[in-house]
Amino acid sequence: MAHIFLSSPHMSEEGYEQAYIKEAFETNWIAPLGKNVTEFEKEMAEKLNATKAVALSSGTAAIHMALKAVGVQQGDIVFCQSLTFSASANPIVYEKAVPVFIDSDERTWNMSSTSLQKAFEQYTRLGKLPKAVIVVHLYGLCADIERIAAICKRYQVPLIEDAAESLGTIYKNQYTGTFGDYGIISFNGNKIITTSGGGMLLCNTDDAEDQAQKVLFWATQARESARWYQHKEIGYNYRMSNIVAGIGRGQLRVLDQRVEKKRYIYEYYQRHIGDLPGLCLMPMCQDAYSNCWLTTIQLSDACKVKPVDIILALEDKDIESRPVWKPMHLQPVFENCDFISEVEELHITDEKMGADNSVAGGLFRRGICIPSDTKLTDIDLKRICIIIRDQVCMKNI
Numbered sequence: 173m174a175h176i177f178l179s180s181p182h183m184s185e186e187g188y189e190q191a192y193i194k195e196a197f198e199t200n201w202i203a204p205l206g207k208n209v210t211e212f213e214k215e216m217a218e219k220l221n222a223t224k225a226v227a228l229s230s231g232t233a234a235i236h237m238a239l240k241a242v243g244v245q246q247g248d249i250v251f252c253q254s255l256t257f258s259a260s261a262n263p264i265v266y267e268k269a270v271p272v273f274i275d276s277d278e279r280t281w282n283m284s285s286t287s288l289q290k291a292f293e294q295y296t297r298l299g300k301l302p303k304a305v306i307v308v309h310l311y312g313l314c315a316d317i318e319r320i321a322a323i324c325k326r327y328q329v330p331l332i333e334d335a336a337e338s339l340g341t342i343y344k345n346q347y348t349g350t351f352g353d354y355g356i357i358s359f360n361g362n363k364i365i366t367t368s369g370g371g372m373l374l375c376n377t378d379d380a381e382d383q384a385q386k387v388l389f390w391a392t393q394a395r396e397s398a399r400w401y402q403h404k405e406i407g408y409n410y411r412m413s414n415i416v417a418g419i420g421r422g423q424l425r426v427l428d429q430r431v432e433k434k435r436y437i438y439e440y441y442q443r444h445i446g447d448l449p450g451l452c453l454m455p456m457c458q459d460a461y462s463n464c465w466l467t468t469i470q471l472s473d474a475c476k477v478k479p480v481d482i483i484l485a486l487e488d489k490d491i492e493s494r495p496v497w498k499p500m501h502l503q504p505v506f507e508n509c510d511f512i513s514e515v516e517e518l519h520i521t522d523e524k525m526g527a528d529n530s531v532a533g534g535l536f537r538r539g540i541c542i543p544s545d546t547k548l549t550d551i552d553l554k555r556i557c558i559i560i561r562d563q564v565c566m567k568n569i
């Protein structure tokens with residue numbers, strides 16, 4: 173039987189992507205820019221109701237540009253959600269700024285507003301307000317965005333929303349990525365829609381046009397307007413190509429369909445394994461419509477079956493699954509960074525994984541992402557559920 177992926181590229185059945193690429197070939201707009209890039213930005217901004225969008229070479233590049241746009245410099249503090257993929261935090265280090273990691277809450281899995289408030293109070297006392305806050309909508313789950321945005325506003329610190337995994341997630345009639353001063357999207361191969369690789373920066377500030385112009389300037393080698401190549405600042409080669417943007421335009425047309433399928437997959441798992449003792453699915457927030465990018469499960473500590481047992485049982489049948497992101501505050505590369513949590517006494521709970529008793533550490537230790545590919549059939553889903561059910565029931569008897 174064919175290999176089952178966690179999440180893989182899924183081009184439209186209608187061939188929209190190829191039509192846009194074909195047009196680019198016929199007009200010889202292969203590179204650098206061209207109609208697909210500007211139209212992709214316009215179409216995305218319209219779809220999400222964002223003020224301005226800038227197409228870039230990756231989601232990571234978009235976070236980097238957002239940090240530069242808010243003026244993050246060497247030695248500045250940036251508060252960042254700990255439970256995330258490393259790409260949320262790496263650009264802080266590119267700018268020689270200092271990440272301070274914030275714990276999650278059980279209700280949303282994302283940044284805890286209580287821990288964020290605690291971090292603000294602690295760092296205000298030190299006289300070191302952060303230059304920015306990076307919140308993530310992990311697996312398409314919506315963060316506690318209203319409270320987090322309100323806290324940032326109170327301290328007048330810009331908010332950057334990492335919506336790399338949550339394109340299509342809606343909170344109270346508004347798309348994620350448009351709540352913060354800046355939002356970022358990724359079109360990496362495993363994301364809900366893909367351009368093979370790419371990203372986008374959403375600018376939502378009052379001066380969004382000016383901010384977007386600045387980002388465009390940095391992203392295209394910081395070339396001053398002169399006949400010769402004149403540079404006053406360090407630039408980057410971060411712009412999206414016209415071919416890649418063509419794939420994106422085609423994919424955007426099927427985004428709603430992809431969200432529907434991802435939600436169907438989540439609901440299928442909820443119906444077929446949601447009742448197993450000691451197992452629960454990721455939480456759905458009342459006010460949000462999640463894109464359900466990856467369905468993720470938690471096994472309670474009382475459960476005899478461990479995440480690794482299920483991962484291995486699936487792997488044995490050529491089915492991909494993986495642990496929840498390992499929090500940044502537990503990563504060797506960030507071991508000297510501060511971590512703010514509501515949990516008072518932090519200690520290691522699993523030597524082998526390097527997990528601790530923080531909320532993020534617990535979600536990591538108990539969590540598994542299960543196949544959520546939009547090409548999955550009911551037959552595939554049934555097979556996966558039977559394997560998981562067998563593991564849980566066998567071990568718990």
Ligand SMILES: *Cc1c(COP(=O)(O)O)cnc(C)c1O
Binds near residue numbers: 334357359370371
């Ligand atoms: C994928 C991802 C990114 C980075 O996006 P790229 O396009 O791969 O650079 C950033 N943050 C999160 C949470 C992601 O999942």
